[in-house]
Amino acid sequence: MTSEAMTRPQEIEYRLGGAPAALGGAQDCVFQVHYGRADFVDVSTSPARMGIAMQSDGCPVDLVENWYGDSSAEKSTGSILDGQLHYIELGNEILYFGELGRFEDVEASSYQSYNAILDSLQQKGFHTLVRSWNFIPQINHSPDGAIEIYQQFCKGRALAFDARGIDEFQLPAATGIGSYATAITGYLIASKRAGYLHVENPLQSPAYKYPPKFGPKSPSFARGTLHLESDPGRGRGTRFFLSGTASIRGAETMWPGDVRRQLNTLMENIRYLISDENPQLAQQGPAMNLADFDHFKVYFRHAKDYDIIRRLLLEDWQIPAEKLHFMNVDICRSDLLVELEGCINDTGPVEA
Numbered sequence: 001m002t003s004e005a006m007t008r009p010q011e012i013e014y015r016l017g018g019a020p021a022a023l024g025g026a027q028d029c030v031f032q033v034h035y036g037r038a039d040f041v042d043v044s045t046s047p048a049r050m051g052i053a054m055q056s057d058g059c060p061v062d063l064v065e066n067w068y069g070d071s072s073a074e075k076s077t078g079s080i081l082d083g084q085l086h087y088i089e090l091g092n093e094i095l096y097f098g099e100l101g102r103f104e105d106v107e108a109s110s111y112q113s114y115n116a117i118l119d120s121l122q123q124k125g126f127h128t129l130v131r132s133w134n135f136i137p138q139i140n141h142s143p144d145g146a147i148e149i150y151q152q153f154c155k156g157r158a159l160a161f162d163a164r165g166i167d168e169f170q171l172p173a174a175t176g177i178g179s180y181a182t183a184i185t186g187y188l189i190a191s192k193r194a195g196y197l198h199v200e201n202p203l204q205s206p207a208y209k210y211p212p213k214f215g216p217k218s219p220s221f222a223r224g225t226l227h228l229e230s231d232p233g234r235g236r237g238t239r240f241f242l243s244g245t246a247s248i249r250g251a252e253t254m255w256p257g258d259v260r261r262q263l264n265t266l267m268e269n270i271r272y273l274i275s276d277e278n279p280q281l282a283q284q285g286p287a288m289n290l291a292d293f294d295h296f297k298v299y300f301r302h303a304k305d306y307d308i309i310r311r312l313l314l315e316d317w318q319i320p321a322e323k324l325h326f327m328n329v330d331i332c333r334s335d336l337l338v339e340l341e342g343c344i345n346d347t348g349p350v351e352a
């Protein structure tokens, strides 16, 4: 057996909703994402599984992400758009996964996928978009004379939100990042529950207000989404989904070509976003800090930058090695070298 075959995948956990396991709420794993070599969808297994091709030639990726939900919640599954997208509905929570766009006609196909998801959510009564992940192959490529693939995707996605009358304050936390697949894939969660707050960062322009030089339609996402659990039977804790965060101040990329300074700037962005200095968070539950994160995913453009990024995160930012998960992929602006996202599963009780 090769040493690679003996290595076990790293694992991370997310909750669709419901009480944290620590409070004794029974939880089932209903969905798994396998970050590694290949793109695939398998709805015949339990949990349903999806693979995302995030492994470059130089940087192995073997990460399993487990999504948990209340065992007692009623479950129903199905698909939309002729099986292009699947959903798992679990009481007040829902998760969609599959193809979010095709490579032939990125804008139209992304519009179609998002439109189908938003239509399905509306029919089922899910009013709150919580978090989405969008994996976009050849993200910086401009087909002859056209805008970049990422900008085409952003346009299709934004038009779908516009068409449904979803305003900017309802946009979820998100990631939009490169991949090695042949289609745009991803997953998205939504909820019927109250207590979700989409958060912006005063250090950064809201992405949905980026000027047109970054693309004809701005990216549709919030910097983070906080959930304040107010139902005493469900734990009174908070969860925080951090969007992909890069070295952007205002709307501009800071420190092109300098990966150390980009990492420092993006970490300052995260620290400020989650701090009580952020006016949106000052009155919302317990203070959060970097040590509360359960994991970070670290996307980096150049394989050669892995060592320096890892060392800075461990030494300067004191992030424990086991919380870090690295993927060598392209990032939505060609001058961005590194981007981080993460999740806080439970910051502890909300003050009464």
Ligand code: 3EB
Pocket: 134, 174, 175, 176, 177, 207, 219, 220, 221, 243, 244, 245, 246, 248, 332
């Ligand atoms: C940025 O701040 C970096 O298009 O869904 C981060 C998170 C980024 C989400 C998306 C893009 C997206 O603009 C890029």
